[in-house]
Amino acid sequence: AQSVSQHNHHVILSEAASLELGCNYSYGGTVNLFWYVQYPGQHLQLLLKYFSGDPLVKGIKGFEAEFIKSKFSFNLRKPSVQWSDTAEYFCAVNAGQAGTALIFGKGTTLSVSS
Amino acid sequence: KAGVTQTPRYLIKTRGQQVTLSCSPISGHRSVSWYQQTPGQGLQFLFEYFSETQRNKGNFPGRFSGRQFSNSRSEMNVSTLELGDSALYLCASKEPGVHSPLHFGNGTRLTVT
Numbered sequence: 001a002q003s004v005s006q007h008n009h010h011v012i013l014s015e016a017a018s019l020e021l022g023c024n025y026s027y028g029g030t031v032n033l034f035w036y037v038q039y040p041g042q043h044l045q046l047l048l049k050y051f052s053g054d055p056l057v058k059g060i061k062g063f064e065a066e067f068i069k070s071k072f073s074f075n076l077r078k079p080s081v082q083w084s085d086t087a088e089y090f091c092a093v094n095a096g097q098a099g100t101a102l103i104f105g106k107g108t109t110l111s112v113s114s
Numbered sequence: 115k116a117g118v119t120q121t122p123r124y125l126i127k128t129r130g131q132q133v134t135l136s137c138s139p140i141s142g143h144r145s146v147s148w149y150q151q152t153p154g155q156g157l158q159f160l161f162e163y164f165s166e167t168q169r170n171k172g173n174f175p176g177r178f179s180g181r182q183f184s185n186s187r188s189e190m191n192v193s194t195l196e197l198g199d200s201a202l203y204l205c206a207s208k209e210p211g212v213h214s215p216l217h218f219g220n221g222t223r224l225t226v227t
Contacts, residue, residue, distance in 0.1 A: 106156035
């Protein structure tokens with residue numbers, strides 16, 4: 001069965017610090033990879049996605065993620081965080097076939113102090 | 115386009131009762147998925163419906179069921195509620211295609227007392 005691991009449960013940063021959130025998945029076949037964000041009081045929103053091609057993908061709000069197939073990883077990065085990035089971040093994966101469920105990691109809470 | 119709409123936003127039920135949650139997907143989306151979100155377990159997949167058929171099911175007991183109507187609206191039912199069923203229940207819809215992302219609603223907060 002597929003699984004997703006997010007190594008950091010809670011990350012605390014100051015504004016302008018760089019961010020990297022780890023995500024590893026277990027699945028041997030073709031996968032689709034996603035990062036979602038949940039701001040306080042809001043619904044889950046898509047940050048970025050990877051299906052194929054360039055392993056470095058760019059999303060909204062200056063976020064990017066790199067797919068490293070050999071490491072089964074899809075880490076999220078941002079060069080300089082802002083207070084408004086305070087949120088919970090979820091990595092998710094599904095097998096590259098129709099009808100397969102999107103499996104989420106348990107999330108990482110990011111707190112950014114101004 | 116309007117987003118995914120879930121009703122009600124909040125529910126309080128007692129153990130042993132049953133509950134029905136409703137989800138209206140984004141117009142044109144035929145796939146609807148349901149997730150349970152709790153602080154301890156995170157987001158756990160319940161089931162997915164596509165064109166009125168359950169296409170996939172997570173590892174939840176039979177007390178959890180769902181259905182989808184011809185207009186793609188979906189309902190989720192939980193019977194014989196337990197305290198552990200207290201959670202945020204999220205509905206998500208997507209366009210056809212393996213690469214289409216899920217679009218989530220705001221959820222229904224269920225509290226079982």
